[in-house]
Amino acid sequence: MTTVYLKAIFREIWASKARFASILLIIFLGVAFYTGIRATGPDMSQAAHDYYQRQRLATNSVQSTMGLTSADTQALAKHKAVLRYQSAKYVDVNQLNDNRVVRVSELPNKQRLNRLRVVSGRLPKRANEVVLDNHARKLQPKLKLGSTYRIDSTTKLNQQFNRRTFKVVGFVNSPRYVENISRGVTNVGKGTLDYVVYTRPDTLKQTVATRIDVQFKNLDHVAPYSATYKRLNKQNTRQLKKWLKPQAAKRQQSLQQRAAAKIDPLKQTVAQLQTQLPANAPQLVSLQAQLKKAQAQVNAIEKPTYLYSDRSDNPGYTEYHENTQRIVALSTVFPLFFIAIAALICLTTMTRMVEELRLQMGTLKGLGYSNAAISAEFMIYGGLAALLGTFFGVLFGVNFFPRFIAQAYGSMYNLPAINVQYLWGDIGIALAIALLCTLGTALVVLRVDLRSLPAQLLQPKAPKAGQTLLLERWHGLWRRLSFNHKITLRNLFRYKQRLLMTVLGIAGCMAMMITGFGLKDSIGDISVKQFNQLWHYDAIVTRSGQETKAQQRALADADLYKGSLKLRSKQVTVKQAGVAEQTVTLNVPAKPQQLHKFVVLRDRQSHRGYQLGQTGAVIDEKLAKLYDVQVGDSIRVKPAGQAAKRVKVAAIAENYVNHFIYMSPSYYQQVFKRAPVYNSNLVQLTSTNEKRGNAFANQLLKQKGVVNVTLMKTERETNFKMLDSMNLVVLIFVISAGALALVVLYNLTNINVSERIRELSTIKVLGFYDGEVTMYIFRENLILTVLGILVGCFFGNWLHRYILTTAETNALMFSPDIHWLSYGYSALLTMAFSLLVMWVMHRKLKHVNMLDALKSVD
Incomplete structure (x- = not known):
């Protein structure tokens, strides 16, 4: 290949x-979207892995129904070669001064595991200093560095503290709680924790540890969610149970010995009196009865139950991984959908380029150039566009999309910022697709032309012959059409490949815009449907037991009171292999016939209402999806401290936020073998x-026994503030799809004009005005755009449903409906892009050199 030829x-x-530039830009957009979205899931997973490793998140935790002693830690100390451990003391309290349920946890002098990450301030150094979970200042903005924090709960709970007033010196995040909102369940107050308070040692009076955290060293460098991690974790858990199994009997024996020592004086007194008094003496008989009762209590001391948990039981840990997997699932379809459109347009563009350069190819062939030398021009042209487009696409996509999407999820999780990584496998696939779109297309088209003789190549291809349309047989309509309209219809079906490419290209872009706007609808509808249509109460009052007359009067006499419904409300868990454990609110209304005034239980599609009966419970739709249950099936429900029970599903109700199970009092008693204690009011x-x-x-x-009041307005603002950030993801869809639509329309219209430049010049010579020449092309574009919009509506609806299915979190169900306005916005944007492209083409057509275009090449 000569230098002159390279210059040419x-x-x-x-x-x-x-x-x-259009080929380069299309490849840039396709590659950027593909590599960027594909890298997002692994980047988020790697960020979590690095964070867990840096903060030394425990792999396992142990609790006991009777607390954990130094004997338990000594049993673990024998295995220091394979694990690290750390004891934790904490107590859950219901704050009466700010209506929050908090966990007060002592920090060890040295944080070996679960190291806190300081967001602002510092860790406590003195006994009167405290650091708060960073979520606390979101719930209570008045809490700031230097402010006073006071623990103010019931008298019984207050007595468990050596100190209850502290100075706030910092705000922190714990690796145990990667989710921003949930802090787990508790048996205090409303049943869920709001945030955690961390104090110096000796703040609590308790002498035994509440929990021992363990980290196995064989998992130090293993990816936390991998199959290897799960396999090793199962082995480690079995080992941990084996090591601590003897401790239960030892703990029982220790407690019995301690209890027996307390009644030793009584034994001695009874023994002395037996030698001094008759056997039937009242004093002796009374003391013997007391001794017998005390001895029975000693003998009744049972073995403590050791409870084992791992990282999957931490709020947000499993859900974060599931969210990254959802992004991976999206990255297998949506970017491919995106890149397929880019490939389609590259195919059309390269095909047109080969056709345009037939004369040059014939000349070179006549001059003796080989087929390889002739095809090199197209290889360099397409290859350079593919390489540059891929290079800039990877550079932009890998650095922009993962950060952008991770920022959107940042409102849901408190993990540090991600570090981008280049996935060379995906980059290689993107480059291969880009080269296939350009070089592959050129080679396929060239295969025919390179076999042709120079004389054949020097002749332009004969234009496509017109065809009689089926529409022409409808004589009544066809006669009424103007000449321009007839020409437009004939040209549309004359260039079938262009028709198909244009319609599919526009339809793909339209589908992605509908998906973007549809996601916004689905997210926005959650709040409206849940809080306006399904829930008709404004507050939840939680008590420690049955409602007293004093509590009833205080509620009824309140200024804002309108009505209420008593119910049994309790946090339970539902767990099944393959699905993360879900926290569910179990509600049992005292008067089921009045429930519809406060909570609407209905089928989402038909809006048919449900009544609570004696044959089963009503569960929410998302819970049914997670566990793949239908009406008539059953699920295992486990209340805290009780054995799991089977609950039959009588109906599946519409619900979007969190999980709920509704039962009638009679069915509750049938399942749990006890009458419900109505500890709450919907108000x-x-x-x-x-x-x-x-x-x-x-x-x-202020009323005794009232432990929590939850205002639904506050809950609505707290729960849906995080969803606002999802609009960023929606913005990605719309902008990316819009950019692609603009490039696709420009490219296809430009090809259309180039292909028919002689035809357009002819009608211009015949006296058509510039506007009429533009309309000659625009009518076809308008029809193709409308067809693309119609086809795109169907594609968009399917793509939207697919993405909703993969993007939902476990505790959230998106509304599947797309508003008509979203279809309208997508259509208007597509039409606006079409008009913009035609305006550009109009300016180009005004300056067409008709003489050059009409010169004969014969």
Whole structure:
């Protein structure tokens, strides 16, 4: 290949720079989207892995129904070669001064495991200093560095502290709680924790540890969610149980000995009196009865139950992985959908380029150039566009999309920022697709032309022959059409490949825009449907037991009170192999016939209402999906501290936020063998004003036995603030799809004009005005755009449903409906891009050199 020929190749690139740029831009968009979205899941997983490793997140935890002693830690100390361990003391309290349920946990002098990450401030150094879970200042903005924090709960709980007033010196995040909102369940207050308070040692009076955290060293460098990790973790858990199994009997024996020592004085007194008094003496008989009762209590001391958990029981740990897997699932379909459109347009563009350069190919062939030398121009042209497009696409996509999406999820999790990584396998696939789109297409098209003789190549291809349309047989309609409209219809079906490519290209872009707007609808509808259509109460009052008359009067006499419904409300768990454990609220209304005034139980599609009966429970739709249950099936429900029970599913109700199971009192008693204790009220208020609502809550919390008041307005703001960030993801869909639509329309219209430049010049010579020449092309584009929009509506609806299925979190169900406005916005944007492209083409057609275009090449 000579230097002159190389110069000619690059001169051709410069002469057709608009086409070269369009190929490069299409490849750039496709590669950027593909590599960027594909890298997001692994980047987020790697960020979690690095964070867990840096903060030394425990792999396992042990608890006991009777607390954990130094004997338990000594049993683990024998295995220091294979594990690290750390004891933790904490107590859960219901804060009466701010209506929050918090866990007060002592920090060890040296954090071997579960190291806290300081967000602001520092760790406590003195006994009167404390650090708070960073989520605390989101719930209570008044909490700031230097402010005073006071623990104020029931008298019984207050007595468990050596100190209850502290100075806030920092805000932290714990690797145990990667989710921003959930902090797990508790048997205090409303049943769920709001945040954690970390103090110095000796704040609590308790002498035994609440939990021992363990980290096995064989998992130090193993990816946390991998199959290897799961296999090793199972082995480690078995070992841990084996090592601690003897401790239960030892603990029982120790407690019995301690209890027996307490009644030794009584034994001695009875022994002395037996030698001094008759056997039937009242004093002796009474003491013997006391001794017998005390001895029975000693003998009744049972073995403690040791409870074992691992990382999957930590709030957010498993769900974070599931979210990364959802992104991986999206990255297998959506980017491929995106890149397929880019490939389609590259195919059309390269095909047109080969056709345009037939004359040059014939000349070179006549001059003796080989087929390899002739095809080299197309290889360099397409290869250069593919390489540059891939290079810049990877550089932009890998650095932009993962950070952008991780930022959107950042409102849900408190992990540090991700570090981007280049997945060379995916980059290789993207480059191969890019080269296939350009070089592969050129080689396929060239295969025919390179076999032709120079004389054949020097002749332009005969234009496609017109065909009689089926529409022409509809004489009544065809006669009424104008000449221009007839020409438009004939040209549409004359160039069938262009028709198909244009319709599919526009349909693909339209589908992605509908998906973007549809996601916004699905996210926005959650709040409206859940809080306006399904829930008709404004507050939840939680008590320590049955409602007393004093509590009833205090509630009924409140200024904002409108009505209420008593119910049994309890946090339970549902777990099944292959699905992360779900926390579910079990509700049992005292008067099931009045439930519909407060909670609407209905089928999502038909809106048919459900009533609670004696043959089963009503569960939410998302829970049914997670565990793949239908009406008539059963699920295992486990209340805290009780054995799991089978609950039959009588109906599946519409619900979007969290999980709920509703039972009638009779069915509850049938399942759990006990009558429900109505410990809560769903309350309707006359006003949802935040200030008045807080005053209402504070007034009720003064009543003895009222442990928590949850205002639904606060819950709505807290739960859905995080969903606002999902609009960033929606923005990616719309902007990316819009950019692709613009490039696709420009490229296809440019090819259309180039192919028919002689035809357009002819009608211009015949006296058509510039506007009429543009309309000659625009009518076809308009029809193709409309067809693409219609086809795109069907594609978009399917793609939207697929993405919803893969993008939902376990505790959230998106509304599957797309608003008609979203279809309208997508259609208007597509039409606007079409108009913009035609405006550009109009300016180009105004300056067409008709003489050059009409010169004969014969």
